[in-house]
Every structure is written in structure tokens, then in C-alpha cells.
Amino acid sequence: MPGAATVKGRATRARIVEGAAGVLREQGVASTTLDDIRDRTGTSKSQLFHYFPAGKDELLLAVAQFEADRVLADQQPHLGRLDSWESWQRWRDVVVERYERQGDHCPLGSLFLQVGRDRPGARAIVTELMRQWQGQLARGMRALQTNGLVSPALDVDREAAALLAGVQGGVAIMMSTGDSAHLKAALDTGIDHLRAAAPAAVRPVPPEEARS
Amino acid sequence: MPGAATVKGRATRARIVEGAAGVLREQGVASTTLDDIRDRTGTSKSQLFHYFPAGKDELLLAVAQFEADRVLADQQPHLGRLDSWESWQRWRDVVVERYERQGDHCPLGSLFLQVGRDRPGARAIVTELMRQWQGQLARGMRALQTNGLVSPALDVDREAAALLAGVQGGVAIMMSTGDSAHLKAALDTGIDHLRAAAPAAVRPVPPEEARS
DNA sequence: CCCTTTCTGGACTTGCCGGTCCATTTTCTG
């Protein structure tokens, strides 16, 4: 916790990060100035630079980490317990609901564009987020396998990667178009794909019998 | 073609847009100034404002349209002829190759962040791009149905939406992490999902995918 | 060939915003 040696200091620093996150969500990175953040958080210019000596970029990076942590937290506890079809469905609903509420703004995406993906730390934040997210999806798929709901032959890692990509793309498209249909389609077909890999004996939902 | 009444004028305007697109690809939106574009295109400040009276935003929007047109053009002719498993595979390879070459920079994404999604025209550009892209995928899937390679029961629109989302997300993840595994996974599982919907009689290839 | 319109060059203005500085207050430590 650089530049925050006392309780008061840590509190102020946290207030800055949270407040900055709020401002950034509301008005976007491009049009947010340090003065906006200063106003919102009731701080002074010198405080901003006291806690983030490297300036705006360092602050933005801290906000990025803050937002990244929220992404997974908002999906819990469902994301951590994907061991039945019902739990997958609940997770799917939570994801849709979370991003529909977030509206057409992607805090993380814009942050990285501003900071620059190459900056030490920036790439690491998103890579780690994706790694954990995908890991939890894969874990859920293995749980389905363990419970005999999905064939052990399923390539879990590839499937989890594809599902994660679908979610990311669905969100991205929603940001641009305002329509969540793609996100829902990606989630539903992804889960359908798992269902199709169910051992025939326990196949849960007759997947649309239309062989004629 | 606002502000370009003569051949010479139109040529200059086009030179500005293309040059600006180049600069933006190389150094990103955030750090590109009108002077950079002026240097690159061998023009003067007054020319920039002559052809784009509303200033930088209007120019960026024109570049966005330019880049959007490229996206689909780069996938042709494969995207237009998705009527066999082989053509789907070729398209898949072209997409991967195109985005791997593009590296970790997304001209369109950054452009919209800078301009703001809400600006009249901005949202329309990406919405139209997605609509056309998805339309061509759906058309390809219907061609498979017509050729008896895929069950007529397949929900083409949902499947196309999901595949498009996967591609978008795969690209987005590649931009952030530098790894194209998610893009490949999304494409391959998406196409697998189609293969799984093949009428049993003509099921083409036992889905054996090379994974790396 | 003249007169209008379009196009071009580049100097100049202007406001914004990241960053600096130092004085002052508060908190920690022994």
C-alpha cells in the first residue's frame, strides 16, 4: 500500500480509488480529469499525488484492479458452485442481469485503452482475471463430469475458453449496440453444448428432437 | 462527401482518412494528435477542418467507418461462401490469421471509446457491422441446411449470434493477453456445435480437432 | 479570361489539465 502508512491514509486512498471508479463509470475515461476525481472524493491535488506518485496512470491502474476484483465477486457464489444444471442456469442469469444493469459502459475495457495494455501491470490484471474466470468455469465443468452429468471425454479446457470468449464478446457487443441478445445466445448455446455432451442415460433435457 | 466538391478534394479527404487510420493503428487513439495526422498525410490544419468541420471527432468517426468496412472485406470471399464444411474451415483460418497479424491493437474498439458510443453515428457503425457479420454467418448456416449437412431444426439466428459473440470475445481477449487460444476455441467449438447438429446419416467428420 | 468557389498553408490563440510546490495541520512514536 504505497504512500499510506496510517489508518487515515489507507482510508483516504481507498476513498480515492472507489470515488474514481464511480466517476469513471459515469463519464468515461476520456473525459475524466483529476479535478473531477478530486471533487468527488473531497480531496486535494496533493493527496492524489501523495497516494499515487506516478500520477494519473497509476491511479487508473489501481481502479482497474478494483474493477477486476468486482467482476468475479459479482458472480459469486454461483460461479464457485457450478455442479448441477440448475446452478449453471442461476449463474447464467446472474451474468446477464449484472451486465444488463451495468448498461453500456465497460470500466475495464476503457481503462486499459487509456493506460495502454503494455504498461507493466496492466496486462497482468486482465490476464489474471481471465485465468481465474476460465478456471472456475472449467472447475464447474469437471464437477458436472464427476457427477456423471457430462461425458468425461469433453475437452473441458477448450470448452471453458470458448464459453469465456462468448461471454466477453456478448458483453462487448452489448456495450456497443445496447442489445443483450448476443450475450444470452453465447451463454445458452455454450451450456447447450455441455448438455449435448451428457451421457445419453442421464441426458437432462431432450435437446430439441426434430430429427424428421 | 461533405466538404469535398472536386476530384482533388475527394482525393485529399480520402488520403486524410487512410493516413489517419495508419497513424491510429500504430500509436493508438489516446496519443494521436491532429498534428501527427497532418504530418503523415502531408496536409495542413486548415485542410483537416475543411474536410471535417466538426473537428477531431468527425475525423475519428470517418476512420471508424473505414476500419469497419475493412473488417468484413478482409474475410471475403470466404465469409460469403460458407456452404460446406471445408469453406467454414477456411473462413475460420482466415479470421485467426487476420487477427493474429493485427496484433494486440483494436482500431475499432479504441476509436469508439474515444468518440463515445452515444454520438450519433458511432453506435450505428458498429451495430451495422455486427448485423451484416451475423447475417453472413446465418446465411452460411442456412446453406448448410439446404445442402442437408445440418438439421433444419437448428436455431440459426441464435447460433450465429453466439458464434459472433465468441469471435468478438476471442479477439478481445487476444488483444489483452496476446494469446489467440480463446479465439480458436470459440471458432472451433462453434463449428463443432454445427457439426453436432448434422443429421446422423451424413455426419461428416468425427469431431477431432487439433489442439495446441 | 474573369469571377467564384474550393482548396491549401501555417501562424496564432486559447483553454484545459497533469503535475509541482510549499505551507499547514494532523497523527504517530518514544
Place this chain on the structure above:
DNA sequence: CAGAAAATGGACCGGCAAGTCCAGAAAGGG
């Protein structure tokens, strides 16, 4: 209760880049 270290307030600076302006050159058109 000192003295040090941390935290705070806010005035100030300086550069940069978007946008303006006008003079002058080229096209176009009757």
C-alpha cells in the same frame, strides 16, 4: 510533550493540442 513523519489544502505553472483565421493559390464555369 516534543519532534518526526504523514496527511492535507490549494495556489500556481507550463506544455500541449484542438481549433481559429486569413491570406493566397488552384480549379471550375460561364
